[in-house]
Amino acid sequence: MSKKIIVTGGAGFIGSALVRHLISNSEHIVLNVDALTYAGNLSSLVFVAGSDRYQFQQIDICDSAKVVETIKNFEPDVITHLAAESHVDRSIDGPGAFIQTNLVGTFSMLNGALEYWRSLSAEKQRDFRFHHISTDEVFGALSDDGFFTEETPYDPRSPYSASKAGSDHLVQAWYHTYGLPVVITNCSNNYGPFHFPEKLIPLVIIKCLAGEPLPVYGTGSNVRDWLYVDDHVRALQTVFETGAVGNSYMVGGNSERTNLEVVHVICDTLDRIRPRTDKLSYREQITFVADRPGHDFRYAIDATKLQTELGWKPLETFESGMEKTIRWYLENRDWWEAIQSGEYQGERLGLKTA
Numbered sequence: 001m002s003k004k005i006i007v008t009g010g011a012g013f014i015g016s017a018l019v020r021h022l023i024s025n026s027e028h029i030v031l032n033v034d035a036l037t038y039a040g041n042l043s044s045l046v047f048v049a050g051s052d053r054y055q056f057q058q059i060d061i062c063d064s065a066k067v068v069e070t071i072k073n074f075e076p077d078v079i080t081h082l083a084a085e086s087h088v089d090r091s092i093d094g095p096g097a098f099i100q101t102n103l104v105g106t107f108s109m110l111n112g113a114l115e116y117w118r119s120l121s122a123e124k125q126r127d128f129r130f131h132h133i134s135t136d137e138v139f140g141a142l143s144d145d146g147f148f149t150e151e152t153p154y155d156p157r158s159p160y161s162a163s164k165a166g167s168d169h170l171v172q173a174w175y176h177t178y179g180l181p182v183v184i185t186n187c188s189n190n191y192g193p194f195h196f197p198e199k200l201i202p203l204v205i206i207k208c209l210a211g212e213p214l215p216v217y218g219t220g221s222n223v224r225d226w227l228y229v230d231d232h233v234r235a236l237q238t239v240f241e242t243g244a245v246g247n248s249y250m251v252g253g254n255s256e257r258t259n260l261e262v263v264h265v266i267c268d269t270l271d272r273i274r275p276r277t278d279k280l281s282y283r284e285q286i287t288f289v290a291d292r293p294g295h296d297f298r299y300a301i302d303a304t305k306l307q308t309e310l311g312w313k314p315l316e317t318f319e320s321g322m323e324k325t326i327r328w329y330l331e332n333r334d335w336w337e338a339i340q341s342g343e344y345q346g347e348r349l350g351l352k353t354a
């Protein structure tokens, strides 16, 4: 059945993948609400821009009057809330924007959603969903074993994860206090096409191709559980369509890798499909740099609840998803070169702790 869906942050990495997925694979009507910060890019949406089921409005979610008006006019069945400041290194250099968008912005979205929800008929109220998209980083760091589950206590460590943890608590409070029908997902590190070049995987691919040093933080032993972005957006649709109100769901890719292993896979894949002209391995470009302050050692997700209760599972292995991603960056230089010629030039971020 066709629903009307607001996607906040729909010009970002995951939001644009969700919008492309919903327009291509469902009958849903989508309104993308995005302020177009440095991370928002409408060129990620050219494939759907011509669809009569897609609309875009440039709005800062902290502008509560605009948020109320937009929700009222569009009359959504679902709000999927992805808009956020999302990069840990940037949160170390400048935490203020994270407090503003991730906390004040989420508050503004919740208030707008609640005002609208209260105006609905009982039947529409029952079917409405506010879906908040969050991260596994709110749970802090794991040592060599164990997994994050829906029961893991919150223990955020960076300004980014603290602001996301706060936003999760606000969403739960709006459910318990006001009855707003919410669902929350906490996912692991995403990767895939249209990923902003400051994040590890695209950064390494692009630096490989440019013949530049590949920066690996510390000894490269930090572990992340990688999730292919198209698997993630299928999980999001599953959760807002069939998830239980008031519940949270962990989303992970069953792909734990150390950062050094990730860089090795990129080098080895490029050695195979786009060898260096001097025939040396791209691994020659690896350089170890000072670790990120407060770098969490390991994140790993147990997504059993989402798999057993709602029937979702990832379709990509780490190797198949990485090959798709690397081929996409090789074939879409225009997209990332345009970003690189703008504000972000691939420089090191996240060293300002004093």
Ligand SMILES: NC(=O)c1ccc[n+]([C@@H]2O[C@H](COP(=O)([O-])OP(=O)(O)OC[C@H]3O[C@@H](n4cnc5c(N)ncnc54)[C@H](O)[C@@H]3O)[C@@H](O)[C@H]2O)c1
Pocket: 008, 009, 010, 011, 012, 013, 014, 015, 033, 034, 035, 036, 037, 038, 039, 040, 041, 059, 060, 061, 062, 081, 082, 083, 084, 085, 086, 087, 101, 105, 133, 134, 135, 136, 164, 186, 187, 188, 189, 190, 191, 196
């Ligand atoms: N990327 C990951 O690996 C990952 C992992 C776990 C959770 N998440 C969460 O998923 C969501 C999306 O992440 P992403 O990687 O796509 O982020 P992103 O940085 O690529 O995109 C964020 C989008 O939000 C928009 N935005 C920022 N501030 C805004 C504001 N004040 N008003 C309106 N729009 C604003 C930006 O313009 C951008 O389009 C975030 O909430 C993030 O915390 C991401």
